Amino acid sequence: MSSVIAFDTISQRLIASWTATPLVFENDPYDLPNAPAAFVYVEIWAIPGGFDQASIGAGARDDNLWREYGTLDMHVMVPKGTGSRDAREKAGQLIDLFRGFEIGDLTFLEASIGEGQPGRSFANHWAMTASISWRRDQ
Template sequence: MSSVVAFDTISQRLTASWTTTDLVFENDPYDLPGTPAAFVYVEMWGIPGGFDQESIGGGADRDDNLWRECGTLDIHVMVPNGTGSRDARVKADALIDLFRGFEIGDVTFLEASVGEGKPGRQFANYWAMTASISWRRDQ
């Protein structure tokens, strides 16, 4: 999981900027509609060992040094099964455009991809196309 600072930065950007579908964050309650409709499921995670000291000798206190947290934002665009992948790709591209190359607060967004070379996946009545964005946060 990511730090609360990274989580808050990312979730605030998404909730302020994305109105196309419902947004569902990790472990949030969400009742699937009777008729499947597109929605976005958001996961944020830190790379294992990804909060590392990046400088030495910054001062007497360890917090005087630069610490860097690295992670990935996975945005799963969920569309009804059997509706093709184009709509999911359009939504994934739009979601990536909200972050790629931006610096928001202490969080810098880096590389992004749709699918990361992996096929979409089925979940009950839904099919998922995943957009992934690398991020880092300096403290």
């Protein structure tokens, strides 16, 4: 999982900017409605070895540049059997909230829709994943 700084920065941006569907973050409670409806399940994680030293020779260890790398996965959940267009559209809108932006200490980089995680079925929902990589310098 990511640092709390990265989690807070990303989750605050999503909460402030996304109104199209409910947002559900990792391990948050969410009661699925009786009739399947769209929502976004959010995972914010750091890649293995997520903190790297990016400079040397600055004196004390903490005076050097440290870089955290991660990925934001936003799983757009739509009712099963309703096609993929709505999920793709929402995934693109979610990526547009981050791609190319610097927010606080985070820089958002490459983005994809469905790359490595094609649409998948979960009970009464179908998921299309929007992913965007990020880095944080400290």
